Amino acid sequence: MPTPHIEAQKGEIADKILLPGDPLRAKFIAENFLENPVQFNQVRGMLGFTGTYKGHRVSVMGTGMGIPSISIYANELITEYGVKRLIRVGTAGSINEEVHIRDLVIGQAAATTSAIVRHDFPDFDFPQIADFDLLDKAYHIAKDLGITTHVGNILSSDLFYGGPDALKIGQLGVKAVEMEAAGLYYLGAKHHVQTLGIMTISDHLLTGEATTSEERQLTFTDMMKVGLETLIAE
Numbered sequence: 001m002p003t004p005h006i007e008a009q010k011g012e013i014a015d016k017i018l019l020p021g022d023p024l025r026a027k028f029i030a031e032n033f034l035e036n037p038v039q040f041n042q043v044r045g046m047l048g049f050t051g052t053y054k055g056h057r058v059s060v061m062g063t064g065m066g067i068p069s070i071s072i073y074a075n076e077l078i079t080e081y082g083v084k085r086l087i088r089v090g091t092a093g094s095i096n097e098e099v100h101i102r103d104l105v106i107g108q109a110a111a112t113t114s115a116i117v118r119h120d121f122p123d124f125d126f127p128q129i130a131d132f133d134l135l136d137k138a139y140h141i142a143k144d145l146g147i148t149t150h151v152g153n154i155l156s157s158d159l160f161y162g163g164p165d166a167l168k169i170g171q172l173g174v175k176a177v178e179m180e181a182a183g184l185y186y187l188g189a190k191h192h193v194q195t196l197g198i199m200t201i202s203d204h205l206l207t208g209e210a211t212t213s214e215e216r217q218l219t220f221t222d223m224m225k226v227g228l229e230t231l232i233a234e
């Protein structure tokens with residue numbers, strides 16, 4: 001049965017899904033990496049596809065930007081379509097001297113400015129962490145592929161412009177800033193499903209280096225490969 005934001009029928013979405021923020025990145029992944037991709041969603045332009053990757057049935061769908069947006073899609077995918085493994089493949093800004101543009105960052109845990117956890121648990125901070133099994137798999141897959149990959153804390157900010165000084169939290173070893181992983185990790189814990197965020201550095205907040213919007217949409221294929229291999233890994 002379709003949900004308010006996803007028009008797929010039950011069974012049209014695989015139980016393993018890649019989640020880029022950009023729906024056109026989802027289309028690129030489907031067209032370039034999946035065999036026989038079939039589009040299952042275009043509600044609000046949030047394109048979603050199911051196909052096979054190396055013989056395994058997988059899906060890919062955009063989430064939009066920010067925790068409010070990804071939480072709508074992740075909630076519906078988990079509770080209505082039975083998705084069990086969700087991997088965000090996103091872009092992020094480096095806030096760390098050792099993390100360079102186009103490197104991969106796997107978010108081991110995510111600090112956040114969002115109130116997503118506090119809405120449920122006002123009395124304490126809940127640590128938003130990735131699923132360790134997925135994290136371990138992704139790290140070794142990336143390493144075996146020879147991709148420069150960092151693992152550690154990231155910051156999921158509610159704001160792209162403004163908000164708290166990301167560079168200050170960078171001094172605590174936090175590697176990069178993006179806008180969704182903490183929300184996805186929290187929903188993974190809440191619904192007992194596996195979640196992970198793999199990000200490509202698209203901007204460097206210390207050096208001012210940046211990639212174009214076309215590169216963000218169409219390249220960063222290392223992250224896509226690592227995401228897909230992790231999705232199907234036993």
Ligand SMILES: O=P(O)(O)O[C@H]1O[C@H](CO)[C@@H](O)[C@H]1O
Nearest residue numbers: 020021022065090091178179
């Ligand atoms: O490239 P995506 O996956 O959208 O991720 C990053 O890019 C967007 C901001 O430009 C935010 O969604 C941020 O998390």
Ligand SMILES: O=c1cc[nH]c(=O)[nH]1
Nearest residue numbers: 091092093177178203
């Ligand atoms: O600087 C950046 C780059 C990508 N995504 C973000 O949220 N911030």
